[in-house]
Amino acid sequence: MGVLRNVIVPAVFLAVLSLQVTCEPRSYDGYKVIRIKVNSEDDVRFLRTLQTSNGQLDFWDFPSDLMVPTDQADTIESQLVSQGLKFDVWIHDVQKLIDGQFTKSPKDGFNAAGARIQSTDPHYFDYEIYHRWAEIDQWVKNTAAKYPTLAEEFIIGRSYEKRAMRALKVGVDTGNEKWGAWYNGGIHAREWVSPATVMWMTNQFLEDYKNNVTEVVTLLETFDLYVLPVMNPDGYEYTWTDERLWRKTRSINLGSNCMGTDPNRNFAYEWGGIGASADPCSIVFRGPYPHSEIEIKDVTDFIRERGKTQKFKLYIDFHSYSQLWLSSWGYTYDLPDDYETMYDQMTVGCEAIKSVHNKTYVYGAGSSVLYATAGSSKDWGYGVMGVPYSYTVELRDTGEYGFVLPEDQILPTCQEMYAGLKAALQFNIDNPYP
Ligand SMILES: [Zn+2]
Structure with missing residues (x-):
């Protein structure tokens, strides 16, 4: 009986495995x-x-x-x-x-269909390659375990497909009141460099603190950083298994064959206006109602709740591509009341970015630099939460590779953005108002 069981189990396992192997991702041949x-x-x-x-x-x-x-x-x-x-x-x-995007991934890390295999080693993490969602989730746990006095993991909620929205709180417990700063990656599934950058920067804060880098010690004594590497985990994983260029969530739309909502049109501030679509098949579908996407509901609930006891000073939603640093407003061409100080902070941030690898990031109000978009994260952060500095940052590049940035550009993207983020945080200390 024991022998029989040993034979059956691997056979079933192999059948499941081969199903996955033969399921090939969508081809963009000739696109x-x-x-x-x-x-x-x-x-x-x-x-x-x-x-x-x-x-x-x-x-x-x-x-x-x-x-x-x-x-x-x-x-x-x-x-x-x-x-x-x-x-x-x-x-x-x-x-x-x-x-050609996997310029740094190990050659044996792919299955016969050319899909990346998830690493089975929980401690394996290479910051210069792209990772499957489960590896990123494991990274959050490992980081909290590695820096128990500086980093704490917590689950904000579960995605539509029930993936854990696991985040980190990073900071030094000084016993004093601290400001909050939020940043996330991966709200748009295909923008792979954004989770990669969020993870690298977070690890660098921790390493720099450990190495007594004065600037970072001050920052982590002043701020609690709340970090969510992948805000749209279902969409992100789908870009690995099925469609590399999927953008939206993976929720079912009643009465339509098209799936998903554009999570960055789903926020409850001026929802449904310009730059958002009411068509479930559109890649900028706003969703059936504000915060219809569980991922957006859970994150906004978390920040609102935490914001009752802690003043959030900075909110950055990392995207790619275009190399832009964008403030509110997104929904209108009018400028917000605090635009002058926002502009000064974006200037400082973009100058810091440029000093690292000489890359230019263009900055200004989202609607004038890019295009008007209603229901976006930065407008919610500023308009609803009252976070004085609330931004969308579009990382590399300017279109040569677009969303399919090769892995050899991950590290320089992270390095320059880390300089920009530190400068933006420091700006809050130097300019405590608003
Ligand atoms: Zn995006």
């Missing part, structure tokens, strides 16, 4: 990304209508960078030409970029 030369408000309006009328249209960066599926190239390009819009082919084959 292009074109860069559109937008000259007028009229052009923007036209592209917005195009985006709304074709829910599947994937603007990597609205209104300029548009991914064009092979079989839709003729239709889309003739629509652009008829509007008098000019464009260049920016990326010739998206699948080629995807195949």
Whole structure:
């Protein structure tokens, strides 16, 4: 009987395993990304209508960078030409970029279908490669265990597919009142460099504190950092297993075959306005109602609750790509009351970023630098929570690889952003108002 059981169990296990191996991710063979030369408000309006009328249209960066599926190239390009819009082919084959993104991952870390295998070693963590969600979750636990007096893990809630939203609180218990600062990565599933950067920076704060780096000692004595590496874990894992360029959550939309909500259009501040879609098939679908996504509800509940006893000074939602540092407002072209100090802080942050690898990050109010977006995280942070400095930061690059940034750019991205984040935190100490 014992022998029989030994035979059956591996057979079942293998059957399950082979099912996973044969399930190949979506191919982006021949998909292009074109860069559109937008000259007028009229052009923007036209592209917005195009985006709304074709829910599947994937603007990597609205209104300029548009991914064009092979079989839709003729239709889309003739629509652009008829509007008098000019464009260049920016990326010739998206699948080629995807195949080339793992420049630093170990060669034996992939299965026969070319998918990354999850590491089984709980202590294995290489900051210069991209990680599956479970590895990141393990990283949170390991980091808390490694720095028991500085880092504490906690679960904010569970995602739609019941993944733990495991976060870290990092700081020194001084016995005094401390300010809060929140930062997260991975709200948009395909922006892989953002969780990678969030983890690297958090580890660097801890290492620098341990090594008595004066600047960091001051920061961790002044702030409690609340860190969530992946805000949209279901979407993130789906980008590894099924669709590398998935952006939204993975919730089911009643009455539609299209899944997911754009979590960064789901926040309860000016929800549903410009730059958000009511079409569940759109990649900027706002969701059926504000905070419909459990991930957004749980995070906003947490910050609101914690904000009752601790003043949050900084809130950063890390995205990629475009190299931008954006303040409120997103939903309107009007500037917020505190814009002057926000602008000074963004200046300090972007100068610090530039000093590391000479990369330029453009900064300003989201609606004027990028495009208007209603229901975004930064507007919620500023407008609802009253966090004086509430931002969206778009990490590298400026479109050469877009969302598919090769692994050899993870480290420099982290290094420059760490300088920017430290400068932004220090700015709060130097300018205690507001
Ligand atoms: Zn994003």
